[in-house]
Amino acid sequence: xxxxxxxxxxxxxxxxxxxxxxxxxxxxxxxxxxxxxxxxxxxxxxxxxxxxxxxxxxxxxxxxxxxxxxxxxxxxxxxxxxxxxxxxxxxxxxxxxxxxxxxxxxxxxxxxxxxxxxxxxxxxxxxxxxxxxxxxxxxxxxxxxxxxxxxxxxxxxxxxxxxxxxxxxxxxxxxxxxxxxxxxxxxxxxxxxxxxxxxxxxxxxxxxxxxxxxxxxxxxxxxxxxxxxxxxxxxxxxxxxxxxxxxxxxxxxxxxxxxxxxxxxxxxxxxxxxxxxxxxxxxxxxxxxxxxxxxxxxxxxxxxxxxxxxxxxxxxxxxxxxxxxxxxxx
Amino acid sequence: xxxxxxxxxxxxxxxxxxxxxxxxxxxxxxxxxxxxxxxxxxxxxxxxxxxxxxxxxxxxxxxxxxxxxxxxxxxxxxxxxxxxxxxxxxxxxxxxxxxxxxxxxxxxxxxxxxxxxxxxxxxxxxxxxxxxxxxxxxxxxxxxxxxxxxxxxxxxxxxxxxxxxxxxxxxxxxxxxxxxxxxxxxxxxxxxxxxxxxxxxxxxxxxxxxxxxxxxxxxxxxxxxxxxxxxxxxxxxxxxxxxxxxxxxxxxxxxxxxxxxxxxxxxxxxxxxxxxxxxxxxxxxxxxxxxxxxxxxxxxxxxxxxxxxxxxxxxxxxxxxxxxxxxxxx
DNA sequence: ATGAAAGCGCTAACAG
DNA sequence: CTGTTAGCGCTTTCAT
Numbered sequence: 001x002x003x004x005x006x007x008x009x010x011x012x013x014x015x016x017x018x019x020x021x022x023x024x025x026x027x028x029x030x031x032x033x034x035x036x037x038x039x040x041x042x043x044x045x046x047x048x049x050x051x052x053x054x055x056x057x058x059x060x061x062x063x064x065x066x067x068x069x070x071x072x073x074x075x076x077x078x079x080x081x082x083x084x085x086x087x088x089x090x091x092x093x094x095x096x097x098x099x100x101x102x103x104x105x106x107x108x109x110x111x112x113x114x115x116x117x118x119x120x121x122x123x124x125x126x127x128x129x130x131x132x133x134x135x136x137x138x139x140x141x142x143x144x145x146x147x148x149x150x151x152x153x154x155x156x157x158x159x160x161x162x163x164x165x166x167x168x169x170x171x172x173x174x175x176x177x178x179x180x181x182x183x184x185x186x187x188x189x190x191x192x193x194x195x196x197x198x199x200x201x202x203x204x205x206x207x208x209x210x211x212x213x214x215x216x217x218x219x220x221x222x223x224x225x226x227x228x229x230x231x232x233x234x235x236x237x238x239x240x241x242x243x244x245x246x247x248x249x250x251x252x253x254x255x256x257x258x259x260x261x262x263x264x265x266x267x268x269x270x271x272x273x274x275x276x277x278x279x280x281x282x283x284x285x286x287x288x289x290x291x292x293x294x295x296x297x298x299x300x301x302x303x304x305x306x307x308x309x310x311x312x313x314x315x316x317x318x319x320x321x322x323x324x325x326x327x328x329x330x
Numbered sequence: 331x332x333x334x335x336x337x338x339x340x341x342x343x344x345x346x347x348x349x350x351x352x353x354x355x356x357x358x359x360x361x362x363x364x365x366x367x368x369x370x371x372x373x374x375x376x377x378x379x380x381x382x383x384x385x386x387x388x389x390x391x392x393x394x395x396x397x398x399x400x401x402x403x404x405x406x407x408x409x410x411x412x413x414x415x416x417x418x419x420x421x422x423x424x425x426x427x428x429x430x431x432x433x434x435x436x437x438x439x440x441x442x443x444x445x446x447x448x449x450x451x452x453x454x455x456x457x458x459x460x461x462x463x464x465x466x467x468x469x470x471x472x473x474x475x476x477x478x479x480x481x482x483x484x485x486x487x488x489x490x491x492x493x494x495x496x497x498x499x500x501x502x503x504x505x506x507x508x509x510x511x512x513x514x515x516x517x518x519x520x521x522x523x524x525x526x527x528x529x530x531x532x533x534x535x536x537x538x539x540x541x542x543x544x545x546x547x548x549x550x551x552x553x554x555x556x557x558x559x560x561x562x563x564x565x566x567x568x569x570x571x572x573x574x575x576x577x578x579x580x581x582x583x584x585x586x587x588x589x590x591x592x593x594x595x596x597x598x599x600x601x602x603x604x605x606x607x608x609x610x611x612x613x614x615x616x617x618x619x620x621x622x623x624x625x626x627x628x629x630x631x632x633x634x635x636x637x638x639x640x641x642x643x644x645x646x647x648x649x650x651x652x653x654x655x656x657x658x659x660x
Numbered sequence: 661a662t663g664a665a666a667g668c669g670c671t672a673a674c675a676g
Numbered sequence: 677c678t679g680t681t682a683g684c685g686c687t688t689t690c691a692t
Binding site: 331333334335345346349350353355377378380381382383384385386387 | 684685686687688
């Protein structure tokens with residue numbers, strides 16, 4: 001293994017100089033800088049991560065705690081995770097993967113052993129048992145999701161309430177008078193995860209704002225369930241002409257059920273989805289949607305974490321703003 | 331921070347004794363063992379990961395390289411990843427997450443800096459550029475997927491060919507004479523990923539074995555595409571009475587399309603899916619299926635990696651055996 | 661069955 | 677602008 005002293009010898013400088021060239025923590029003459037970097041390159045030097053962590057008390061690793069629950073839309077979780085890895089790499093950090101089932105013990109383990117400098121926790125629930133633990137850790141943390149009490153924590157999430165509200169407002173602006181929210185499956189409501197009720201309250205605020213009539217339903221994504229739900233809704237409410245769909249798995253079936261039941265989109269029924277743009281653009285017709293910015297959530301979480309690591313102040317809660325993109329379905 | 335010398339003092343022994351108690355690398359009298367563990371507990375001692383890695387040249391971390399491609403069924407990837415984390419933990423290892431887009435550089439980085447002791451790479455393609463790099467690394471690796479040349483590597487995968495063959499054989503045993511394979515979307519075939527063609531060759535071997543007539547189609551998962559595909563297939567081939575579906579996203583739509591077109595499952599058309607059991611059991615009707623054992627793949631990958639780390643011989647390629655579970659769809 | 665002590669490779673005062 | 681040096685906390689010979 002090639003070590004810092006090898007590089008130092010090769011470049012004709014001291015080990016500390018090599019270290020400083022690499023870290024940029026003090027100014028180095030251009031000449032030696034170049035020589036050192038040339039030696040680093042020539043010898044293929046890679047600093048030993050453990051040695052570095054030991055000497056600097058910095059591992060340059062962040063922990064990411066992944067959710068495992070059913071009912072969560074897995075591609076979104078994965079996309080956020082990917083964005084976090086990419087974001088962390090851009091700050092020269094790596095990502096250690098933990099699963100939620102290790103619970104509080106996992107947090108203590110990776111924090112206590114100084115494996116990680118910081119922690120990102122996905123899918124926090126309103127009364128998450130991990131909150132007090134996170135508050136007590138030496139390492140800073142950022143949560144994805146918004147618990148009931150955010151004291152001492154930094155939280156990131158998409159503004160689901162605002163998204164639903166914007167969706168309703170978009171429909172209202174097009175003249176629709178009666179709308180329905182086709183929400184996530186029941187199990188998501190059952191858990192303490194905050195996003196489902198937030199969509200509902202935003203939807204309700206939206207219809208109140210615009211003086212619309214509205215109804216909220218949770219939705220099992222199986223095609224026949226979707227068809228039954230829509231049949232029922234449309235039968236019960238003859239005036240219903242607008243749908244807000246917040247259920248990624250059900251989106252294709254909703255469109256299909258409308259098509260096969262002879263309802264034209266958007267002429268008979270307008271549809272706004274709250275889902276990743278990626279999904280919205282590849283349906284037929286393409287869906288007017290409020291994007292769930294998975295990449296943005298991941299990137300923001302990392303940025304806040306880096307701010308915390310650098311002792312910059314960060315807001316307690318940051319919600320990403322919703323944006324309606326009009327496509328063929330409204 | 332509480333360190334090993336603190337524990338040693340508290341227990342009235344030397345630091346090395348504490349180390350040996352914790353590692354079990356030499357015999358310790360029951361009395362001191364107990365005292366040391368009591369002190370560890372009392373002081374809440376956690377060995378510093380970096381220090382440990384530096385002194386022992388072992389990080390107890392494995393790298394996991396995740397795929398990012400479109401067309402892959404994300405929940406399966408996620409489930410394998412989760413199984414790998416869980417498996418690694420059971421061997422007292424953690425998992426560092428890399429994304430495929432870091433490519434070869436990422437492998438060099440984490441291996442060269444001794445961040446990880448071993449590497450698991452998911453979704454390797456036939457002529458993967460990472461193969462020569464992996465062969466040259468000091469750390470052992472296990473691949474999920476089977477490249478063209480497996481020399482010097484350990485590979486794990488599900489036996490997709492055997493799965494398709496078993497599915498066909500199951501249908502043949504029930505008296506079906508003409509069958510179709512509804513395969514993954516075209517983009518999966520386009521990439522060098524080996525699993526799609528393997529399913530096809532297994533399917534073809536299966537129909538040859540049993541003297542059936544058969545046809546292979548790739549399938550876009552959008553409900554209307556599925557409906558069109560099936561309509562076309564059933565029109566073209568009046569004798570067609572059995573379907574093998576290897577396309578998780580399309581599964582619900584296939585059943586739905588059959589139902590809405592008036593074909594009864596299994597009376598008119600029998601369906602065997604190659605998909606996670608979890609999916610197969612929650613459709614209506616429940617699907618006869620060949621399970622894709624994501625957990626098994628992850629667990630096996632970890633086991634092989636640990637074998638390699640402990641210099642135990644491992645087979646070059648291990649394929650997990652397919653098992654048909656008969657349910658209501660055949 | 662246990663201790664003493666020499667590093668592991670790097671960083672960061674301290675010194676010039 | 678650069679070098680010297682003292683650790684960082686742990687493992688592992690070598691001794692006994």
